[in-house]
Amino acid sequence: MIDKRVASADAALADVADGMTIMVGGFGTAGMPAELIDALVRHGARDLTIVSNNAGNADTGLALLLKARRVRRIICSFPRQTDSWHFDKLYKEKAIELELVPQGNLAERIRAAGAGIGAFFSPTGYATLLAEGKETREIGGRHYVLEYPIHADFALIKAERADRWGNLTYRKTARNFGPLMASAARCTVAQVRAIEPLGALDPETIVTPGIFVKRLVAA
Amino acid sequence: MIDKRVASADAALADVADGMTIMVGGFGTAGMPAELIDALVRHGARDLTIVSNNAGNADTGLALLLKARRVRRIICSFPRQTDSWHFDKLYKEKAIELELVPQGNLAERIRAAGAGIGAFFSPTGYATLLAEGKETREIGGRHYVLEYPIHADFALIKAERADRWGNLTYRKTARNFGPLMASAARCTVAQVRAIEPLGALDPETIVTPGIFVKRLVAA
Amino acid sequence: MKKFSREEMAARVAREFPDGAYVNLGIGLPTLVANHLPLDREIILHTENGLLGMGPAPEAEDVDPDLINAGKQPVTALPGASFFHQADSFGMMRGGHLDFCVLGAFQVSATGDLANWHTGAPDAIPAVGGAMDLAIGARNVYVMMEHLTKGGESKIVARCTYPLTGVGCVSRIFTDLAVIDVTPRGLAVIDIVPGLAFGELQRLTGVPLSRESLQRQP
């Protein structure tokens, strides 16, 4: 019998290892898997590459992981926020590597990893600093930049309802990166509000089919 | 006030013109917009390029459009079926041009058009007849073929429920190509079972947001 | 001469949208536009974090941390709204489905280049978000900004000195002094603040302006 439920966030992340690439869902705090990030801080893995739209807020979540200097490199679109002081400090000390990616390219690169696309031509960022050194091509009179997929070892996401097969629904704008990251990691862990009996989720409304999810933590 | 409802399938297709590219949803008959195809046959437009997974069944729908010799070219993945005699006849007479595309590449090329992607590297079809003459590239040890988007003038799709903004839900495996084609055409016409008051569709369950839909026909 | 206020600028932008337009309002000044949308038209607001049909800010007791805009402020969802993930949301932009976006800017060039994401200062912490996607994605890219920097220099320039967000992407510029179209033949002033002579606007602006399309506002 398939049962993707795991007893705790710590158990779900037990096999995270130093040097891994870890995707973290959320746009600001909406969709941010706070319990899983806290478990990742407790886990102690170092030298991580984090893929996330933002770089942590105040003294919570991802910001604490940064503060603990566990992150070697971050791939994100909007690290600077009014309360991103831990990131700001590391960045100014050159104690963290930043790959800044336009938000739509970030989303599409994560999707490409999940969908087995080798690379794609995006018009976003053409002739800007963020496309420097990248291959470009004119197609049908429009200029494009070649972008590559972003794969991960783990994806930590937050969803709303789940069943033991790992099917997920999301809530409002907390959906954001969750469904994409779920598809792009070898091991996707979802923190969910409720785990329902199999069959309780309407199959028309499932946003992430269970095939993309390895572990579920109720939180 | 936005109201995408149109009185009839014929009215919805009034501005179709000779030579246009028209996407037609459906996998077999599931999701096939029969009323819209019938209206297209009545319309009389000729020299069409049709983009559709199949090439018509028996003496219905797309098969009748082919029989009437309105289609110059068809882009599809699976034209041959036990009851595709109208396509078979035209093909053997060389009276129709066929671009055969693996089903996943067909889906992804339609999505790419809708999402503004200039081209993408797909592993599907590498070193096969269907990739002959196409650009290839090795990325990370895997071989890929460069595939281009497929845009259309019209997309004719079938959905389940709608509201006057054009938001759509689908039913079971009839969803298939509908959400993709809706995004890839200048003018998407959806045939729907029911048009509900605005707000009646749960925003979490809308599969095609109304931004992709221009006209609705209840059928 | 009294400059257009921020609210006047926002009202001026809001008048541009026809019934049924799909519009994305950028962070900062452009968010004010939402308060001025004409009540007799349905304008559908997109927020790139995954919502079409965004409504106004909620009452304090209705704030929902899962329902926010791209500026991470609480919003509401109107009847007819839909939620979607980030790839779908940015596909909407990149694929040319949005009719308008309205963005703030540091600089706009005479050819419609936009600089609005980064000062380029060596110690600045860069952040781009959806700016580059919006710049190249919407069918009409409107910029709202003050005409002059605090130091009195024109933010409309021959060539952007700040790092670019997008090339040749801006179609219309709304400032506190004027409304200016970016055309293949250069910048065309279509509106000007009452009491400001065209010659003075030209003097304040770094690059040649045309007055051919200029209509005094009512």
Place this chain on the structure above:
Amino acid sequence: MKKFSREEMAARVAREFPDGAYVNLGIGLPTLVANHLPLDREIILHTENGLLGMGPAPEAEDVDPDLINAGKQPVTALPGASFFHQADSFGMMRGGHLDFCVLGAFQVSATGDLANWHTGAPDAIPAVGGAMDLAIGARNVYVMMEHLTKGGESKIVARCTYPLTGVGCVSRIFTDLAVIDVTPRGLAVIDIVPGLAFGELQRLTGVPLSRESLQRQP
């Protein structure tokens, strides 16, 4: 020697899937595998037209034209099923999320090339569907086919003469005579129909076979 029947072949394939496996069964012979899935394991079937958690064919009165498989036959959806569009469905394959697919074949080469979509005959009407996507997408690509053509020629060949579906993609071949792994060192027989000597299997098959991994079936 009595060849494996179609049902025996299907049962043999079905035994391979561990609990929780995600499996796509191709059109034709592979669909029989669904009837033999072990009852003590949950195997989740994918059908590329947009369903995970496919169940068996419905009773005649429950047939739903909107609920079909890739062969366009009516099916059911199990509790836990989900529906999705074609880009998501093929992303599942291409992205390597399916554990197994089972396909029919005209020919398989000694290096795992697959030919199953087109005879290449000049008057044949080609159709490919999802075959090429499945061939390169699933983590394990299993082929089910008769060992010999009607004319008695081996369908396992040094080099496919029919147009290819995918290159080096097949991992295991189930025929009515044997089960054969495609390995970097060549074809390794792991099972053989009772009463057929290895030497005879080798004689019938076009290309060198190894017997090192061969275990008599119980």
